[in-house]
Amino acid sequence: MFKHRDYTLRYQGKCDVELILPNHKIMHNEPLIGQQPFSVLVWNIFKQKRADCINILEQYAHQTKLILLQEAQTTSQLLNFIAENNKIADHVPAYSLNDIYAGVMTITDTTPTQILSFREREPFIRVPKSALITLYPIKNSTQQLLVANIHAINFSLGVKVYRQQIYMLLNYIEQHHGPVILAGDFNAWSRQRLSLLYHLIRSINLKPVNFSNDIRKTFLGRPLDFVFYRGLKLNAANIVNTAASDHNPLFVKFKLD
Template sequence: MLRPRIAPHQLIHQHQPLARDDLGVLCWNTQKLTLNPEFRLCLAGLMQRFPTSLLLLQEAKLALHGRWQLEGWSYAVSPNIQTPAHLFGVLTAGQCAFDEVTALLSRTRELRFATHKSLILTRHPLAGGEQLLVANIHAINFVHHGLFHLEMEQLKRELLLHRGPLIVAGDFNVWSRQRRHYLAEFCRATGLQQAVMEDPHHIKHYFRQPLDFIFYRDMRLHSATAINTDMVSDHNPIYARFSV
């Protein structure tokens, strides 16, 4: 496994702002199944049932010399692993303009696998003005809680530079009381609210603690739900609808 040398993107909607009145966010840790035909079929069905403006994937797997299979979408990737044939990381996709893309790696490596975790910050224009900042995160695991805290502090500093609507979503790996405490501190400092899911039992849990979240700021939440996908991945997707 190699430290990633490239961060692929495809930006084909650069004159298209996001609609303010109905903004759907689908977030999913895909367990590296994005090239699997069964997964792709499931994802296409989900996006028909749950209108999706922004798609946030963690543990996405892309063929190094191929194209992302979601035709007609813009996307950007922050990889944390590269092999001779594939890239793995977080991916944010939308049928909208990407004003700015910032791919970041954790400063710390995970002890078990000696790999970094990745996150991606994307900025999208909203119809009528303003800019939405989206943070798609797969938080670091298998390290001391203090190192998890340092990584969240790094993200907090980035987010505090932004004034306006904000979405922070992904797999936060908050399986302990201390990690949940650090996440709550992070949300207070950045003004984030949690999108509380219907059917929360479908959310991936570890030590009886949910791992996947969607947080938001300066937006109106209309609905949020965790979706049972019959274990296509070891995580189920979560979905929220907003207006700005």
């Protein structure tokens, strides 16, 4: 594992993996979105343990501007998907095993103008969870789109560490002047966690995406995966029913507000 704490690994086309540090200089910044509607796929991919997961990604590769993965592992299959579709993937490894890194990954067609990576260690099992904030230019606008991808702490007594992890992201989101997407696996499986999550989200004026056919992964009767947004208009929200992971992907379409 790299010695730097605040780093991201970038996989781009057929290029070698690039280490992105907090002071990384952006060389170019093509707009990611404009006035046309755009789609986002959010998915805990279950460490690519099931055979069809890459097929699902292939189906949505050209339909989405953003693919936000949790539990993404840098296996040859996933890296081949990124290269063959000429994508840019920014990955915040939470841990590594046998030179394979696992954590959140944000996949797009455009290099972000800014990257912030976060890691929070699980209190009991001591394995970190990761999160990532990326900013992207908007065509014909001085504003940028902020995208936050999170895999939240799962095993803890109370909500102190859970609050701490989410609050780190919200501090940056609150200061951002422009549209926001916050999404991922929030592990909001208790009443206390879910109440805290909604309280924090409301405090910075984010809205939840609601699903008419809600087949999100649940635990103890509560959904784990969420998409929140601000400064955007929600056009459509669907859930992909699949056995390719233990979570169903969320497929959401937005337009600039």
